[in-house]
Amino acid sequence: MESRELICIGCPMGCMMTVTLEDGRVTAVSGNTCKRGDVYARKEVTNPTRIVTSSVRVDGGELPVVSVKTREDIPKGKISEVMEALKAVCVQAPVQIGDVVLADVAGTGVDMVATKNVRAAAAR
Numbered sequence: 001m002e003s004r005e006l007i008c009i010g011c012p013m014g015c016m017m018t019v020t021l022e023d024g025r026v027t028a029v030s031g032n033t034c035k036r037g038d039v040y041a042r043k044e045v046t047n048p049t050r051i052v053t054s055s056v057r058v059d060g061g062e063l064p065v066v067s068v069k070t071r072e073d074i075p076k077g078k079i080s081e082v083m084e085a086l087k088a089v090c091v092q093a094p095v096q097i098g099d100v101v102l103a104d105v106a107g108t109g110v111d112m113v114a115t116k117n118v119r120a121a122a123a124r
Contacts, residue, residue, distance in 0.1 A: 010036035061093030
């Protein structure tokens with residue numbers, strides 16, 4: 001039997017939880033004050049995932065970069081690959097919130113999408 005302690009990020013309470021595992025399966029979660037804590041703890045110890053946020057370059061925009069995020073959470077172990085892939089991305093202005101800036105990032109099946117509008121730069 002193994003136990004792991006973690007702090008919940010499912011809500012602002014930040015409960016200190018203990019997860020008990022047996023043969024790699026969660027048998028108990030304690031310390032959470034809401035259902036989200038139980039769900040978070042089970043997922044975190046068996047298949048941790050994260051939403052990744054960053055920015056990519058914009059060509060011809062009124063801003064030099066646009067903020068982006070994964071449309072859904074991705075496996076935590078893929079974060080470095082995602083960040084490496086974003087280094088090569090440059091999108092053409094205009095950019096709209098929700099535009100896909102990189103499809104299937106790092107083979108995760110999840111798209112990177114813009115989280116800000118960037119208008120094209122005014123002609124000089």
